[in-house]
Amino acid sequence: MSTKPLLKVEHLTMRFGGLVAINDLSFEVHKGDITALIGPNGAGKTTVFNCITGFYKPTEGMMTLTHADGSHYLLERMPDFRIAAQAKVARTFQNIRLFTGMTVLENLLVAQHNVLMKASGYTIMGLLGIGGYKAASAASVEKAKYWLDKTRLTDRADDPAGDLPYGDQRRLEIARAMCTEPLLLCLDEPAAGLNPRESLELNNLLRSIRKDDGVSVLLIEHDMSVVMEISDHVVVLDYGTKISDGTPSHVQNDPKVIAAYLGVEDDEVEAVEAEVGL
Amino acid sequence: MAKVDNRIVEQSGPLKTGPMAALKEAAFAGLITFGLSIPIIAYGTRQDINNRLVLDARWDAVAWAVAIVFIGRLLVTLNAQRRAAGGGKLMRVPQSLQPVLGRLMPVLAPLAIGFLFAFPVISIVFSGWQGSTKWIDNFGVQILIYVMLGWGLNIVVGLAGLLDLGYVAFYAVGAYSYALFATKVIPATYPALGVWAFWICLPVAGILAAFWGILLGFPVLRLRGDYLAIVTLAFGEMIRLVLINWTDFSQGYAGISGIPRPSFFGIPFNANDNGFAATFGLEFTPIYRTIFLYYLILVLALLTAFVTIRLRRMPVGRAWEALREDEIACRSLGINTTTTKLTAFSLGAGFGGVAGAFFAAKQGFISPESFTFMESAVILAIVVLGGMGSLWGVAIAAVVMIGGPELMREMEFTKAIFGKDFDPTQYRMLIFGLAMVVIMIWKPRGLISTREPTAFLKQSKAVSGSHVKEGHG
Known part of the structure; x- marks a missing residue:
């Protein structure tokens, strides 16, 4: 991991009326890393993307993008097209556009x-x-x-x-x-609908983008064969809250992540919910 | 993939095959026509000798209408069924024609332009000095104005995908700019400019209209689809109502008359000693001006086409088309959609304004009645029927839409068929409407629905209309 994070997300909160889509989320994307954002359906992953790329204005929080020359871009203050043009963040969409x-x-x-x-x-x-x-x-x-x-x-x-x-x-x-x-490429479920061979090819493409073109990648993905294979760093969201953050192997063994994905025994529900912060 | 989907959707309606199903559908269409005919066609009213209102039954006309609709619908349905049965075989024929058409286009364009430049000479040869005025003025100039307006609106609607129902407003701005400058401002300030008034005001009118385009653009930037259409429609009406009611400025319904005609680069078209005819040692006839106006609007229209073709291959033109395809994707790529939309609005409006100035100069008189919503509708119909984005399609549609009704006046031979009392001009709007319905059934995406790519690596392949989006406003 390099010293200075490329993208630093701090206390990001997004409310739609009474619904809290993202709740006080903080994480970092380091230069040259492939960072994965995972979580069950409706966890708020795409909302995070929309905040980073300026399609939503977050209710609270700060997102700082730092270029190699040291210049800072506060993404929450920039209109979407400027984020792409000046801060150099590119994105793809869940439903191809x-x-x-x-x-x-x-x-x-x-x-x-x-x-x-x-x-x-x-x-x-x-x-x-x-x-x-x-x-x-x-x-x-x-x-x-x-x-x-x-x-x-x-x-x-x-x-x-x-x-x-x-x-x-x-x-x-x-x-x-x-x-x-771009300096940061945000991919919203790039492997959705791909067959195993195509997923493998995607892994190679993303690795090459990082290695040959020096672009950091932030991706949302459900396909664990992609996530665990290529990411250096995984952030897990559930109900808009970060429940785990670390290397793929760390996240895989985190009981909170397992609980979020697979559920827990009935008698453990309260204990886990308290831990997660619900 | 999308193409396959489209085919399924397109044919899911008449897929119930068999002649019985077709008959059923045709009978249903006939029934609807019958129902509609009873209040509209079945009874005619007239006053008899004692001034009493008499009802005339016209059931024969109803029978004709029902029979035409029945047979027409039957043929359309059977044709659709045959296409579906042929596994899309017939549908592919036009696509294989596309490359041929594409190769023909570069040859067709100089031919068409050559014909347009030769048109006044041809009409003079065929119908003499006197008779040719009608052809050059009513057909040539009139159609070319609408070609230019269609090409101008095509930038906004066809390329950028912004539905503009108030385009006539910019036409009006251009016309009134020239009229007011030439009749009031210039005589009061620099009367020496006199004969050059038109040439100075032409770009000014275009620039003023372009500013109005930006002015309209700002409030509608956030609007899409129906909402954009309503606001542009209202804008068109606002301009017209201001022109009617602000009598100090525009003289209201009375309009502005005595607008100076364009000069031949400083030489006026009149019978004086310094006039065009005298200067070139010709006998004076008013047709010189008509011919000059024809070439003038031809050059202006070609300029519109040239700019459009050039801009399509430049980043701004590609951004317009990308905006039509997907605005959100555009923003994700760092394209400033605000300025992109404004350039489309202002450029389209600018060409409309230039056409307006020409119109004012040609007529010598303008009033708000020339700038009604009907004009906007006709220009939009030209763009949509022609195939959005296609210069060829728009040009052909303008010829058909404007030239067609004019041509109906000329059809004396119809009297031989329908009897001496038949007046083809009375039916021209009916036939015109029928033609529009037929085009929409036969070519729902307009006459030329394919899109020419703006760049290619190996081979330029036309993009099928089923992929091209209409824009969301």
């Missing part, structure tokens, strides 16, 4: 919008054909090619994204997020 009517290549080019926008002099220079837009455009295609290659989608580059099979769509969404050049 591709631009289905655009080709695979176009999906990856849209992801490089901000770089290209600047290169085209906010459209005006590019429209007149002056400036470095042509070079930037070629570079963006090269970058798209790199990610197409890495996600094995090169053959489908000119097909509409909506035409791809489910597993390919999942990989394309990751490739698209990576084209924004």
